[in-house]
Amino acid sequence: MFPGAPADMVLPAFPPSDSPTFMTQKNHIAIAGAGIGGLAAATALAQAGERVVIYDQFDQPRPVGSGLVIQPVGLNVLHQLGAGAAALGMGTRIHRMLGHEARGGHRVLDVHYDRPGGARFGLGIHRAALFQILLDAAIRAGAELVTGHRVTGQQNRRLSFAGRPDAGPFRMIIDASGAASPLSQMRARSLGYGALWATVDWPQTDLPRDELRQIYRRASHMLGVLPVGTLPGSPAQKAAIFWSLPASSYQDWCEGGLAQWHSQATTLWPDYAAFAQQITAPEQMTMARYSHGTLRRPWGDGVVHIGDSAHRASPQLGQGANMALLDAWALVVALQEARGDDGRAMQIYASARRWHVRVYQAMSWAFTPQYQSDSRVLPLLRDRLFFPMSLVPPMPAILSRLVCGDLLPPSA
Numbered sequence: 001m002f003p004g005a006p007a008d009m010v011l012p013a014f015p016p017s018d019s020p021t022f023m024t025q026k027n028h029i030a031i032a033g034a035g036i037g038g039l040a041a042a043t044a045l046a047q048a049g050e051r052v053v054i055y056d057q058f059d060q061p062r063p064v065g066s067g068l069v070i071q072p073v074g075l076n077v078l079h080q081l082g083a084g085a086a087a088l089g090m091g092t093r094i095h096r097m098l099g100h101e102a103r104g105g106h107r108v109l110d111v112h113y114d115r116p117g118g119a120r121f122g123l124g125i126h127r128a129a130l131f132q133i134l135l136d137a138a139i140r141a142g143a144e145l146v147t148g149h150r151v152t153g154q155q156n157r158r159l160s161f162a163g164r165p166d167a168g169p170f171r172m173i174i175d176a177s178g179a180a181s182p183l184s185q186m187r188a189r190s191l192g193y194g195a196l197w198a199t200v201d202w203p204q205t206d207l208p209r210d211e212l213r214q215i216y217r218r219a220s221h222m223l224g225v226l227p228v229g230t231l232p233g234s235p236a237q238k239a240a241i242f243w244s245l246p247a248s249s250y251q252d253w254c255e256g257g258l259a260q261w262h263s264q265a266t267t268l269w270p271d272y273a274a275f276a277q278q279i280t281a282p283e284q285m286t287m288a289r290y291s292h293g294t295l296r297r298p299w300g301d302g303v304v305h306i307g308d309s310a311h312r313a314s315p316q317l318g319q320g321a322n323m324a325l326l327d328a329w330a331l332v333v334a335l336q337e338a339r340g341d342d343g344r345a346m347q348i349y350a351s352a353r354r355w356h357v358r359v360y361q362a363m364s365w366a367f368t369p370q371y372q373s374d375s376r377v378l379p380l381l382r383d384r385l386f387f388p389m390s391l392v393p394p395m396p397a398i399l400s401r402l403v404c405g406d407l408l409p410p411s412a
Contacts, residue, residue, distance in 0.1 A: 027171035028053050030159055032151045032183060036127075037307035037324030038176030039134035043081050044332040046141035054143055055159060055167070057150035065127040066197040066286065067228035067240025069094060069212065072113075072120050073405035074322035077329045078133075086133045091125035092209060092227040092237075097403065099214035099224075101383060102268040108216060108387050111399050120404055122318070124212070126199060126228045126238060130321070152182050157302040172342050173303045174331070176324070179291065181309035188293030188312050193372035194247045195222075195315075196285040202227065202237040203274035209237070215269040218379040219371055220244075223265055225275055241275045243285070244372050250287045258282065290314045294361055298353075299346035306331060311357050313364035316371060319405060323360070326410045327353060333411070352411040359408050 029045055031038045034056035042052045070078065070087065078084040099109030114120040139145065150162040158168030175183040207213055207225060214224035222244035231238060243265065245253060253261065258279060266273040279285060291312050298310040307324035331349045338345035369375055370382040390399055401407045 027051070029172045029174065030055065030168065030170040031174045031176055032154075032159065033175070033177035033181075033309075034058070034135070034145065035176055035178055035307065035324070036130060036134065036321050037328050038174070039131070039138045040077065040081060040325050041174055041176060041306065041328035041331060042138040042143040043083070043134060043141050044328060045335075046138060046143040047081070048332065048336070052138075052143040054138070054145045055149040055151055055161070056145070056147060057162075059148050065288070066199050066242075067124060067126050067226045067238075068130070068321045069226065069318040070123040070125055070130070070325075071318060071322045071403065071405040072122070073410050074325045075123055077325040080329065081134075081137055083133050083137045086136075087123060087125060087130065090129040090133070090232075091123040091229040094122035094124050094210060094212055094227070096211045097122075097214075098211055099216060102215050102217040102221070106383065108383050109214065110387075110390070111403050112396070113400060113404060120400075121210075122212075122403070124226050124228045124240075126231055126240065128231055129229065132232045151177060154183055154303060170302070175303060175305040175309045176307050176328075177309055179308040179312055181305070183303060184295065184305050184309040186293045186295045186309070186312070188291035190247065191290045191292060191314055191368065191372075192247060192374070193244055193368075194250075194287060194289040195372075196243040196245055196250075196253070196287055198241055198279055198285045199228070199231075199238050200241060200275050200278040202239050203278070205271060205274050207271055213271075215272070216371060216379070217268055219369065219373045219375055219382075221268060222371055223269060223272060225272070239275060241272070245287070247289045254282045292361070292365060294357065298350050302342070304331060304346045304349065311361060313361050314368040314372070316367045317360060317364050317403065319360055319364070322405050323357065326356070326405075330411045355412050356408050356410050360405075363402065 028051045031042050031052060031054045034054050038054060042054050045052045075084060078087050095113050097109060097111045100106065101108050113122060149164055151159055152162050153160040154173055157170050157173060158166045159173060160166050175181055177183060209227045212226050214222060216222050224242050226240045228238050228240045230236065262276050265276050294311040295305055298305040306327035310327065330352045334345040334348035334352060337348055370378045389395060
């Protein structure tokens, strides 16, 4: 548990590496996908004495994406893995999420973690930094990484790959291959809006470097700046910037040209100019599309799903990476509790995570159209009803816990 975290954020521990609970189990566990959840699971399992092999399609280890926020519950997992100090060293502490309406300038979002310097905060971090930290931890713990293997399916606890021989059988397969998982049977619903993301240098600006800032025009326009600390091998401070966009409008955005986008963005938010002017080619902006769905049963015969292969939502509550970390940790704890009965361990894992996932899925579903949609009614309700209500006790404390990720216990 990281210093200063409240007692209700303690996550269960698993046995040390010399525990017979794990040391007597010598069959390999295969992990499909070297993302956040996969690497966290590999680290925890290897530290507990398991033989772990991770398969991923990349030829050289590399992350996908831009910035994200690790919430206090996710930071707790990183500390349990021994990776918390490294993450804090590369990330930026976020103490407030603040959003304004572009035309009137009035607040429509204002959530505090704690006072600056307090115990609770989010951590803005680039995916490349978090990826490197978790990869180093997994390799250091003894996990094996196999690159150049794109998983295409599984049968009888064996993994199939594109253009490669099958591997296995394995004691267990952990599907951590993300939203495009070929192993997951989830039927997710595509969301109408996505976002363009890019990483830029932190410029000379009056914006504070301990806040996530956003600007909205109704719900059809949203742009933001997230401080994300440093990248591996570089001391330069970075920012992740984003621009909300209908999922089907990416080509129109490209054809409209950067000059048009620069003008539109900086008209909505003059402080955005110092960030946006660093974008000199459309290819610097990556389009992210989102979907919403949940596997009712995130496990099967020898296969268990974690992270986006088990549940997906919009990024409005900033919980995607945290959910993957929590899933990974809950699965390891379940294996310890089941004492060698892997089928029972999968059921324990699914039960432990069920309500936390469901509540956050529901909250994300409710919040998303207020900030990303074509509705004209919902932004009015957001500005004139929901935001004023959010300032009345006990709502500030409830919203803080919602963002921190512990409105409900992470593992029931």
